[in-house]
Amino acid sequence: MSLKELAAHLGLSQTTVSRVVNQSPGSRRISPETQQRVLAAADELNYTPNALARGLRNKHSQTVSVIVPEISDGYSTTVLSGIEDALLIAGYFYFVVSHRHRPELLRKYPRLLLSRAVEGIIAVDTPLEEDLPIPVVSVSGHLRHKSVVNIELDHTLAAHYALEHLRSLGHREIAIIKGQRFSSDTQSRWQAIQRVARKLGITLHPKLVVELEGTGIGSEPGRAATVKLLGRQVQFTAIFAFNDVSAIGAIQALRDANLSVPRQVSVVGFDDIASAATNAPALTTVRQPLQEMGRVAAMTLLQLLQGESAGTLQNPIRVLPSFVQRNSTASVLQTARAQEPILFHETRG
Missing domain, CATH: 3.40.50.2300 (Response regulator)
Structure with missing residues (x-):
């Protein structure tokens, strides 16, 4: 039903009916009885104001x-x-x-x-x-x-949380999975990682830096990036990934290569999406307050x-970011015990 038809049904002007159904300031000058009659008829006849048309007018x-x-x-x-x-x-x-x-x-x-x-x-x-x-x-x-x-x-603080955590666990050969070039955060985060690494005395080896490729969603880009990283035959004990889904993909690739997380390789993600806490192992990550x-x-x-x-x-x-330590990271001392049973840290966060 149109506004014109509703007004004709009530025997009122279109202006009066419009003011009531749209709750415009002018409706205050219309008697409560008339307002109630208009609203009851609009409800009975399933009249809905055209919000787009009203928006174009006002x-x-x-x-x-x-x-x-x-x-x-x-x-x-x-x-x-x-x-x-x-x-x-x-x-x-x-x-x-x-x-x-x-x-x-x-x-x-x-x-x-x-x-x-x-x-x-x-x-x-x-x-x-x-x-x-x-x-x-x-x-x-x-x-x-x-x-x-x-x-x-604050990407600098975020990078500090992740790299300082890995350094405190004894990691020095740290691989970095950068974001896709089209992601707005990629350059800012990479620059922050470089600054913080220099400050902490961590050398970022070029062969340990890979980039997510393609526009695919989910964990596949992270898995593919880690496969490329493993193919370079350069030793590393930890991975800092661009986001949680790529970190989860990295864990999949490491498992496919018969490498245990965190017993042989520690993995840190970014974002703290809902599935980070339920992943196996639960993901240590930089929490972005999304x-x-x-x-x-x-x-x-x-x-x-x-x-x-x-x-x-x-x-x-x-x-500001925060940091959540879960089960995907461990000390280098622990990773050296590759033949011992996997020891999981207590999950928090």
Whole structure:
């Protein structure tokens, strides 16, 4: 049923009916009896206001969009959970689009979203090449447009947690699995790892550095990277992986090569996704506060939508990692006892 038909059914003007069903400020001048009659009829006849049309008229659609690389277990879904928490409280509707790192979608989506009357965009680990006429908040995107507010992790502290942990266990031959080149965090995290390694006196051998390849999701890229690493025939006692899913893939590859984790090789992940704690062995990892990053991103976007200028906000907004030691790391002394039964550390976190 259209607004025109509902108004005709009630014998009222379209303006009166519109004010009541949309709960606009002008509805306060309409008698409670009339309001009740309109709402009862709308409910009985299943009338639903056209939010998109209303948004186009008053430029407030109460709708935002979130752009993510993919929707899968781990990083994106945890960030989305935090975004959802904040937007639901504020009464905003949101929808999600994923680009799977396809250049044509990265170019197309921003303008397509504008045509859908979204008021703002949250870009998660997604590069945006152009300035947009609506507020944009970036999570781990490292965008340097003046109109974009960035939510970023302290990668230096994150690298320190992981490398200092491995060094304290006696590891010196540490392999690094870097992220894919298209990931926004790859360069920042790699630079942080290099800085911290120099400070701690850890030498990063070029042959012990491999890079995730391809756009596949899940553990396969990490498994393939570790197979390449093993093929170089260079000794290492630990792996620091770009994220938890690649760390899990590394553990799979090590097992396929008859190497035990952590008895022969220790593995550290990054993110602390839900499956990190239930993996076998449970994964030692740098915990990135992904849900909190999503919540902060949504609250920042709401500030911008309420008239706050991006130039007046802290930018970037930095969040702090923490460290969770579980069962996938052990001391070099322990790894030397390759013939002894596997000894698991007590899980915490």
